[in-house]
Amino acid sequence: MEIWGPITQGQVAFCLGFIPIIAAWVYSELSECCRKHYSFSSRLNSADGLDDFGLRRNGSDSKALLLESGNLRSSSTSVRFFLFDKTFYSDNRLTLRAMSEIGVILVYFFICDRTNLLGESTRQYSRDIFFFLYFLLVIVAAMTSFTIHHDKSPFSGKSVLYLNRHQTEEWKGWMQVLFVMYHYFAAKEIYNAIRIFIASYVWMTGFGNFSYYYIRKDFSLARFCQMMWRLNFFVALCCVVLDNHYMLYYICPMHTFFTLMVYTVLRIFNRYNERGSVIAIKIGLCFLIIIVIWEIPGVYDVVWSPFAFLLGYNDPSARTKYSPMHEWQFRAGLDRYIWIIGMIYAYYHPTVERWLEKLEEAEAKLRISIKAFVVLICFVMGYAWYEYIYKLEKYTYNKYHPYTSWIPISIYICLRNITQSFRSYSLTLFAWLGKITLETYISQFHIWLRTGGPDEQPRKLLSLIPNYPMLNYLLTTAIYIAVTHRIFQLTNILKSVFLPSRDDKRLVYNIVITTIIVMILYTLSWACLNVPKMMG
Structure with missing residues (x-):
């Protein structure tokens, strides 16, 4: 081997x-x-x-x-x-x-991606096959998992909640399927759509975290550690075992950074968060911080250079070489504002919910007229965005993306919630997939695709059945989904073990002991690698 x-x-x-x-x-x-x-x-x-x-x-x-x-x-x-x-x-x-299972899975990752025990094949794109497979999944999901939910709004108890959990999980699910298929088939023609999907995930980071901290007011150490565990536990193990930099999995540092921003903004003077003027000031400060860092030349380097050890990255196999911090500047910069838009949507969520309830109670003619007008506005805006922004060549599109990504996201939200029925329907198969998006994102690099070396981007496919691309796709996908779902379960199991919710003393003890054990293991590993050399 x-x-x-x-x-x-x-x-x-x-x-x-x-x-x-x-x-x-x-x-x-x-x-x-x-x-x-x-x-x-x-x-x-x-x-x-x-x-x-x-x-x-x-x-x-x-x-x-x-x-x-x-x-x-x-x-x-x-x-x-x-x-x-x-x-x-x-x-x-x-x-x-659970700990042993995580270890076995990581060994499987290493065998698939760092050895020649298993084969590899070249990615090939066929628009017909790509969309056939995707819409086949949509049809299967619609036939087998179409569900009507009756969860009522917590604000009034009258109607189905606007932007409810089932809906957002489904949203993440169908986007994630297209996202990973884009990588598997190298579907470069939907590049701009993928940028919108990633912006949607970041929007949900702002929306979900703001909603939680604003309503629950839980800024405890346990909640903070559990949030960081969810985002970084498995990716940290992958970085260690596969010798990759954190930025190879750029979604993880992006979501971590924007989550920390939401947490910090709401944590400071949190007793005043009930005041609208305070929230307005905090959101304004978020915009100001991002504008200063990303829009004023030279500031980015000053702010982020101390974190180069964590966020620096270069693809060894890339033809064009950039500075190590270019990847973070590009990736985080594309979605630097959309998380703040998500916070704004979260703050006005109860207000919009009340508007929708009043609309549903209005007489039929007025209700239909208002909804028809909203749909018309959405289609006009969507058409203009598609013609003048989305159809741009990708490098040109990227320049406009940070300032325009809110348009398709807002249009989708409006159309998805235009009626009570639309709000209550969901495809639970996609909602199930939406719960494991982090795991599917990380795992695709190593057990579905292949990188072939430390820090390399995945440019090959894992081949378990040579010369049968569709059968190979079927088998590797089945293993990929099963493994990622198990990783999701194990991450939550171990989180409850090592990060107890209501015992800060125990939590601190676990953190200290884990840190000491990691230091001892790294010291012993250094000795194993270097002492024989020194003695020789």
């Missing part, structure tokens, strides 16, 4: 951590099997049999479920791990299983 690229310190550290974890999990599973076998034998041999066994089992299982559900409660957790405490391994079996 040939490995593309040198073995790195991070990869050795991962192995040093992964091998004990998987060994501990195997040990915990064997211990559990032995425990069940012993309990079963005791049951058969017990004089009071079923009743006594039932009582003992209920008590022990309740305790085990509490421990396995997430919290490593004892302050001597790490000590018990290294002392091979049998009870500890048994109690935390599910946690060890």
Whole structure:
């Protein structure tokens, strides 16, 4: 087996951590099997049999479920791990299983993308096949997962909520399918549409985070850490195991940055957030900060150069070389304003909801006239945007995108919510896919496509069935979706374990212990790589 690229310190550290974890999990599973076998034998041999066994089992299982559900409660957790405490391994079996699964998945990523064990093929674009596959999925989704939701607005309880969760998840889902298919088939002709889809995701970052913090007012350490975990846990592991820079997965730093901006803006003087004038000032400051950084020459370099170690990136296989910070300037710059537009939409969300309720209660003639007028305005604006902006060559289009991406997004929102019926319908297959967009984005690079080396963009396809492109597409896609869904589940399982919601003391302890363990692993990996060289 040939490995593309040198073995790195991070990869050795991962192995040093992964091998004990998987060994501990195997040990915990064997211990559990032995425990069940012993309990079963005791049951058969017990004089009071079923009743006594039932009582003992209920008590022990309740305790085990509490421990396995997430919290490593004892302050001597790490000590018990290294002392091979049998009870500890048994109690935390599910946690060890989840950690082992993540490790196995990362090994699979490495085999697919960094070795020659599996084949590769060239991307080929056929407009006919591309849209046939996509609309086939739409038809299947419509026939099998068309759902009518009856969730009422929390503001009045009268109508289906405008921009409800089912709708936004579905929105993310159908966009994500086109996004990853664009990469798989190299469908360059829809480049401008992909830019709109990414802007929509960033819009939802502003909209969703503003709505949460404005309504819930939860600025706790636990909530902040859980938010960062969701965005960066798996991508950080991919960077370590596959020796990639963070910016290869540019969606992750983009969403992290814009999420931090929303959090910071609402966190400062949050007790005054109920005042409209304060929100207006905060939103104005967001615009001002972005304008100063991205629009005034020279400011960008001053602000972002200290973060070059994290955000710097160059594709080794690219013909044209830019400065390491060009990628971040370009990617984040394309959608630098749309997250603020999302915040504005979130702030006025209750107001729009009340307008829609009044509209639904109006007489039929007036209601139909207003809705027809809104639809007409949307089509006129959409046509003008399509003719004069969207059809531009991509480099020219990119210059206008930061200032115009709100137009198609607003048109879609208006048309998608124009009637009660439209608001209540969704295709749950796309909504399901919309929940795993982060995982599908990261995983596509390594188990659906192939990069072929550290920091390289994916330009090849993973080939499990050579010379049968459609069968290969079917098989790799099935594996890809199954794996990404499992990553989503494991990320949430481990989040509940290591980042408890209501125990800040435990949270800080876990962060400190994890940091110490990571430092020890990297120190040992450095020794493994360098001591033999020095002795030689």
